[in-house]
Amino acid sequence: MALEFSPETYKKFEETVARYPRKEAALLPVLCLAQKEFGHLGQEAIEYVAQLMGQSPARVCGVVSFYTMLNTKPIGWHHIQICRTLPCALRGAEKLTSFISKTLGIEVGQTTADGRFTLSEVECLASCGTAPMMQINDDYYENLTDDKVTEILASLK
């Protein structure tokens, strides 16, 4: 069965498009809606969004592949994103990454076998004064220590 938005999401899609002076400007918010609904933006989702927006799938694919927050492949339920840029690196980001990697038994870029966690390294998240830090899905976790991370991961299981 072809992918499509639920009626609620479709309503949100229409409202989103209506907010903008031109329809094409709504592409990023619509892709975010689609990612939320479908989990990731695979070929089918891209084609569906392209059809909704009246654009070619190739163009939409070009946009999707440009932005780091848009995932073309499935990711874990909890997406752990550790900032690796200089201010965080100066305050122990690498040790933090190794600790989480060891705790979860996966390398950066991998997802746990149960599909719960994906571990990624990302660039600066504008949280340098509270380094090291990570983002899990929508939330920031700052001033991290091994103990704090253990607690956070346990709370997510």
Added chain:
Amino acid sequence: MEKILLRNIDVPDSHTLAVYSSRGGYRPWEEVVKNITPERLIEEVKASGLRGRGGAGFPTGMKWSFVPKDSPKPKYMVCNADESEPGTFKDRLLIEKDPHAIIEGTLMAAYAIQSHTAFIYIRGELVFGANILERAVDEATQAGYIGKNILGSGYDVDVIVHRGAGAYICGEETALLSSLEGGRGWPKVKPPFPATHGLFGCPTVVNNVETLAALPWIIEHGAAAYAAIGTEKSKGTKLFSVSGHISKPGVYELEMGYPFMKFLQEDCGGVSNGRKLKGVIPGGGSMPVLRPDELEKVNLDYESVQAAGSLLGSGGVIVMDDATCMVRAAWNLARFFAHESCGQCSPCREGCHWMEKIFHRIEQGEGRKGDLELILNVSGNIMGNTICPFGDAAAMPAAAFIKKYREEFEEHIAQKRCTVRME
């Protein structure tokens, strides 16, 4: 010093309209929309000496004045809340703690150029901040500060909070506009400038969060009061984000011209763990690093930092102690730029990856004789040869690290290992 930008942030519930109004919020906007002409507003902001706080330091009133008054096209105002510069987290603080000041400033800027649609482009990762901004826009709309016939003035403006989706380059104004048009975040050739050919080819102004947040205070206290603060050419106050090896990291508001070493030692408590200072990047990750001996006479204003060989940029101060491996630090930033290059211009697309690879092999103990010249050569070939300032932003820090810590790089290549370890 009286706080201008951080005046509200310590007040409980400072993000709500109730608290913001109780502290005089939106009164300047009411004054502007009812009693001040757009021309007078532009003159007032010019007179204040306010310069763009995103990094370039361009005079704000002047930027507004480039928008043609007689254009038949719609005009757009964009607040740039895409804060992504390594070491910079000041806008995030304002977004989370004082969203109404940003909105009030955005409304004023929109009014100055007579735009009826304003966007706040916020980086996608800041979900918490975007929710706060959206709620604040709703509150301000319900209170009649945004919408049709605002406070009976006959002026209309709509404010749309637009979320990005993860791309450093979208902080560059023309890339931001490409992104807002629903495309890849690709910078555009300037000229033409956004003031005449911006969003959808229409006249557009893009201003940074911090720039806009200063406007309500300037209108309330007058341009002269703002211009009385700071130095001859760098007026007012500026936010500095301090990170790295420092005792008290955080966001500080300082009068322009404040002595750098005094700031680091007294306000920020000095280098952490009692270590010695090795270097400071004064204006975010894309600015050249400065050694302690170069910092002695530096003051925190555009001219003084430039005279010392770096730039004030976004005010992202990254502090490195004497246990920092500068090869590793340089590689880290080179990797950042290699990751974030948008891929349009070949000098940047290829050059950033080459610099990253060479720094990495030196760091890994596999550096070759001539590698430092090679990086300087690549960096020199990127400088000035790209559509947008990203190329320079990648090239400048790479060259500065080598020029200023050359012995350490040579040692690294000769010994095939690191002689200082980054903690």
